[in-house]
Amino acid sequence: MPRKRLDLTFPPRQATKPITYHLVKDFDLVPNILRAQIHPGQEGRMVLEVTGRKEDFDAGIAFLESEGIVVKPAATDICLDAEKCVLCGLCTAVCRPGALTLNGRGDELVFDKDKCVYCEACVVACPRRAITLEF
Ligand code: SF4
Numbered sequence: 244m245p246r247k248r249l250d251l252t253f254p255p256r257q258a259t260k261p262i263t264y265h266l267v268k269d270f271d272l273v274p275n276i277l278r279a280q281i282h283p284g285q286e287g288r289m290v291l292e293v294t295g296r297k298e299d300f301d302a303g304i305a306f307l308e309s310e311g312i313v314v315k316p317a318a319t320d321i322c323l324d325a326e327k328c329v330l331c332g333l334c335t336a337v338c339r340p341g342a343l344t345l346n347g348r349g350d351e352l353v354f355d356k357d358k359c360v361y362c363e364a365c366v367v368a369c370p371r372r373a374i375t376l377e378f
Pocket residue numbers: 321337338339340341342343358359360361362363364365366
């Protein structure tokens with residue numbers, strides 16, 4: 244079954260709406276929340292991996308947009324600029340899933356794409372701006 248990653252931005256009035264419930268119940272989609280920053284009364288962000296048939300996916304997206312939620316494709320990779328990287332390890336310290344690590348000798352930054360949830364923490368943490376998200 245096709246699988247897509249979506250980056251959702253919620254307006255404050257929709258921050259607490261159970262949209263994943265509706266995606267499952269009304270559109271037969273299987274959402275997997277990779278990242279969420281939701282607070283009542285504030286703009287929220289959620290990164291979802293959604294599995295389902297194309298027609299259900301399209302209907303689910305239309306539902307989200309009708310609710311005022313901004314839907315964009317989520318990042319699918321990160322780009323490391325080895326020229327800029329000084330192997331300080333700050334990005335590995337903020338990468339909770341352990342997708343970024345320094346090798347045993349500390350002379351190479353290793354990225355495990357399967358563990359990455361595209362939270363952007365490493366992008367923000369890097370003092371050299373050596374990491375960017377790719378879409
Ligand atoms: S985007 Fe998040 S999960 Fe992915 S490598 Fe960076 S800190 Fe780790």
